[in-house]
Amino acid sequence: MKYTLLLFILAVCIETQAQERMALTDLVGTWQGTGQLFGQEAKYTMTWEEALDGQYIKLTFKNEIISNGQGIKSEAYYRPSAEHEVIGKWFDNRGYFVEIEGKLSENALTSHWANEYEQGKTVYALINTDSVSVRDFVWKENEYQQFGEARYTRAKD
Secondary structure, eight states, X not given: OHHHHHHHHHHXXXXXXXXXXXXXXXXXXXXXXXXXXXXXXXEEEEEEEEXXXXXEEEEEEEEEETTTOOEEEEEEEEEEEETTEEEEEEEETTXXXXXXXXXXXXXXXXXXXEOSSOEEEEEEEEEETTEEEEEEEEEETTEEEXXXXXXXXXXXX
């Protein structure tokens, strides 16, 4: 009887841990945000949705510096590559595309990205089901330097 109870408790603990890990689908939806971009106030929009019969999660992204209207529009496609890992490609209106390798943790997706011109990382951290914090870094002078940060709220459908 003790062993049966112990096995049951162990199974519940393992299942709870598996559910606590963030999934890409946790980001599905439209999000509106505000924050900083290169030290200036900016507004952000991102929409995550299933694409290509559920094989990918597509991100449509836009940021805009409020004072001058400059910003980036992009699309990215992510897919799981291994347990708790994702790969993808990001395409933007500068004509760049970057390779993405990401890891899912308890409450965050950390995406490392690179092309021949730049490399960096983006951290999408779930605060709760309707709020996410996003921080962007570029690799410069042998360290990650933050260039953007925003707090998003999930748009109501």
